[in-house]
């Protein structure tokens with residue numbers, strides 16, 4: 001898409017775990033770099049699953065990224081020449097994420113955010129629903145349901161291989177925790 005210089009734009013890539021959000025973010029960042037645009041990419045410091053300095057996808061693609069805790073930190077790393085700002089796992093960034101992003105877009109930056117639209121309960125996750133509301137372009141991806149192979153738009157949380165309950169603590173001491181992509185029919189969150 002052609003965007004005249006100085007016009008900001010907010011793109012949000014959302015969907016469940018394994019839907020290819022990071023892959024799509026990495027693809028857009030790579031293309032911006034091919035276009036010789038000044039690009040900076042961020043991720044929450046808590047997301048150190050693969051590498052401390054990389055935005056990584058489940059299939060091993062990656063681009064360099066800066067770990068931050070608060071959205072306000074983004075401002076330290078960008079300048080007038082920065083054209084594109086990527087943010088992965090945006091639901092975990094603390095601070096006034098929406099306000100910081102809105103200010104960047106108002107300054108004429110292209111901001112591309114990727115994140116979970118829903119938590120394991122199927123409820124709107126953090127700042128993402130608000131970003132979706134104000135975005136110029138929304139891309140909602142699906143994964144493949146690990147139970148029935150249909151398109152999956154939800155993330156199943158498993159504790160010791162069983163569906164996590166609605167009121168389970170976010171960390172269950174001593175338990176093996178895992179996540180799977182699931183469709184609406186196969187997704188389960190027992191209330192009790």
Ligand code: ADP
Nearest residue numbers: 017018019020021022023057058059143144181
């Ligand atoms: P996200 O950032 O949304 O979690 P990634 O971009 O990291 O997703 O990973 C997407 C990749 O994950 C796919 O290209 C595929 O190789 C792999 N993958 C593993 N499990 C699934 C699944 N259930 N559905 C789709 N892709 C999957």
Ligand code: MG
Nearest residue numbers: 021022056057
């Ligand atoms: Mg990801």
Ligand code: ZN
Nearest residue numbers: 145148183186
């Ligand atoms: Zn299913």
